[in-house]
Amino acid sequence: MTPSPINDASNSWEQGGPERLYVITGGRGASGRRADLDLVTLVVARAAARPEMQPEHASILRMCHYPLSMAEISAYLKLPFSVVAILVSDLLAESTVEVRATVRTAGIPDPELLKAVMYGLQKL
Amino acid sequence: MDSRSSELAVGPTREDALPASAATAVKIVVVGGFGVGKTTLVGSVSEIRPLTTEETMTEVSVGVDDVRGVEQKNATTVAMDFGRISINEELVLYLFGTPGQQRFWFLWTGLFEGALGAVVLVDTRRLEASFDVIGRLEDGGVPFIVAVNAFPDAPAHPLDQVRAALDLSPTVPIVECDARSRASSRDTLLALMRYLYSLSIQSAAPMAASAATE
């Protein structure tokens, strides 16, 4: 292989540029993504990574041996949150991960939840 | 391709992993202008080294010169630092440091909608940078407190003066904060939690009253 003469293009691939993101998600946009995935949705693997899997899917299964937030997955994979949301949606569809529901506070949060957070912070 | 294969082993160290029992996650958003101390505050209280999540804007916007979160290599990427505090075996708190410009808030689905509340971090040398943020949070019904990050070269402003300058509602708490200090940052978060708790008690009270009359 000759090195790419177009430095910008290869750089963009390496750095998570648009071309690479397009390949990782198979060109899907928001249609491939479950709407209930939040930055702090906790993801847990329910199956082991398989050799034939897309590398990003396999990485998610490996790193989610213990619960991990969508934001952390995005940080470790160095991929935008929206791309991670599509990848996790794929894994949810094949039941290889489960998600632990985010507390959706409709307005003011529950006092008991707030008390628990305060108690935890006081121990810091 | 090196960068691709090196991704395969990424993830948290065992030390940075949550317990298997972690079941619920909540978040607080720290919002403020560039250099106001958001990442510092998050890092002061976080149990993990602050991490960065990013989001890509679908279109290149003009006037990105005021957007310091945008990385040089890609003008359409906005970064957000975050940290984590394990509250107990089941409950995890995440803290997100978010740029003040509202158009970025929509890049991350539910950033504010699902949040317990927000801390508006304010630098008294640039108070005007906070007007917009505060207005947007009020409009969006996001409960928040204001934390004044005291920089040594900033003129000393009594909190009452800052409250007046920001035209804050008298019920919104305003506190002083040194984002570099773990204790001060923790106390800032506790001030937000106490405020949220008082709001939750108030919102529960009318229901209790109406139940009593039935």
Ligand SMILES: Nc1nc2c(ncn2[C@@H]2O[C@H](COP(=O)(O)OP(=O)(O)O)[C@@H](O)[C@H]2O)c(=O)[nH]1
């Ligand atoms: N003196 C002082 N400096 C601070 C404080 N908080 C942050 N800084 C410094 O201000 C700079 C910008 O802080 P940073 O957290 O990166 O701001 P961000 O852009 O809001 O994330 C850093 O050099 C910090 O060390 C503070 O409370 N007091």
Ligand SMILES: [Mg+2]
């Ligand atoms: Mg920062």
